[in-house]
Amino acid sequence: MTDEFPLRERSATDADVAEPDLADAIDEVLEAAMTLLSERGDAAVEDGDLDPVFRAHVVEILTEAWTRLAGLRDFGYLQAPASLDLGLMQATADVLLAQGLHPAQPLVSANVLFEVALPAFASRMPVPTVTVAQVLHSSVFGRFVPGALAYAETLRGQLSGVERVAELRLARQLRESILPELAGDRPARAAALVDALSWDLEHPVPQDFPDSLLEYAGHELPVLAPVQVTEIGTRGRVAAPAAEELHAIAVEAIRNARRHAGASRIDVVLIWRPSTLVLTVTDDGHGAPAPLEELGARTHGIASMRRRAALIHTRIRFETDETGTTVTLTCPTDASEDARA
Incomplete structure (x- = not known):
């Protein structure tokens, strides 16, 4: 069962000694995930390696899931998941936006991660497989879904400002380029600038x-x-x-x-x-x-x-x-x- 106990603090050295299988499990999951994502042409794989930001998220997610399962194995109770860092979620959304990824991409990556992590964890943890699946599902989708939602919200905010940006651009071009030409009695050049502006507006993308x-x-x-x-x-x-x-x-x-x-x-x-x-x-x-x-x-x-x-x-x-x-x-x-x- 899930209770309200926080995650137990453990140093990197303690984790290395107490959980020799954790590093092996993470390596196995990362390698399998990279293979599947690469086959699908996923943007998380670049130049034959996982994107550093994506890799860091995966390691954090797997470590959290392993720690919770270890609590059940060693102490008989399932520790509560760590609280979400909303700032990290927004930072992830900004990275996804800069990379031009589809908003559904994080969910596709989450499915791949869950698919490869389940057998790697189930074979190493002496707890029921269904429990391993529940914990992994909570850890994986508890991070990827909020990240995807933050990305979608960031996109929505940007799209809502597109029309205003276009209006400001048009006003700036009229003020800085066309009006001075008209004031300077250069109608031919002003007409050419209007033509160029019309072309830009008709071919926005x-x-x-x-x-x-x-x-x-x-x-x-x-x-x-x-x-x-x-x-x-x-x-x-x-x-x-x-x-x-x-x-x-x-x-x-x-x-x-x-x-x-x-x-x-x-x-x-x-x-x-x-x-x-x-x-x-x-x-x-x-x-x-x-x-x-x-x-x-x-x-x-x-x-x-x-x-x-x-x-x-x-x-x-x-x-x-x-x-x-x-x-x-x-x-x-x-x-x-x-x-x-």
């Missing part, structure tokens, strides 16, 4: 990268600087969340060059390497009036590019002088069979 970027660059606008895109190497595959952010960063760099740099030409180069994409956006404008590191703290466009790059673990570098500005992105990829010279 790219369907395919880098084809979406090629399409954007091919939308010729009078008065505004043309964009030339060059691809070098064998085209690789970019994960969907990363592709969307790369497109957004490149488009933001193009907008900045057109609106603020006085550029007459913009060159976008994509260099595909076996496991990396290097994307550069270069303009021949007058450069920034201050180091971009300083401007990033108060300029929406640069700050937005930095945030987007951080979300997809992509390095971003800004270089500027009187001859122009270059934005360089370095992003991991998976090689594909498609080639584009």
Whole structure:
């Protein structure tokens, strides 16, 4: 039966001596889970190993379950589960969001973990298998389900703010780009900026990268600087969340060059390497009036590019002088069979 006694405090040394099977059980579960998750293409497996955050959660869950079962074995009662750390649940949700995972992914991972942990624990614990199953179920789903709910709530909060963000972006573009051109008696340029803004609003989410970027660059606008895109190497595959952010960063760099740099030409180069994409956006404008590191703290466009790059673990570098500005992105990829010279 379950009672109200808290978990017994045990040091790592005590656990190693008293529970020699615990480490073996954890290793067996981790190896089996990694095999199953890898076969399913789960995002918890990266470069042939479990994601460190996922691994840490699994070890904590298994240790808690083992400790509760050991209490039943040694003292005749089933200890209460540890209380949930809500801060940890939210931190996990933030990690899942940054990785662009489906909200149901934690539940799929929980099923896999329960499936492989049950036989590993049942074969080592001299208690009824049904009790092992009950304890594992409580420990596994008691952590993964709240994590999934926190993730869903985080997504809901972000989605509720999307419309407001779009409104603010539209207002900023009207105020900073179009109105000054009208006030300066440059209606042709203002009309081109309105055209560019309309294109952005009609194509909010790219369907395919880098084809979406090629399409954007091919939308010729009078008065505004043309964009030339060059691809070098064998085209690789970019994960969907990363592709969307790369497109957004490149488009933001193009907008900045057109609106603020006085550029007459913009060159976008994509260099595909076996496991990396290097994307550069270069303009021949007058450069920034201050180091971009300083401007990033108060300029929406640069700050937005930095945030987007951080979300997809992509390095971003800004270089500027009187001859122009270059934005360089370095992003991991998976090689594909498609080639584009």
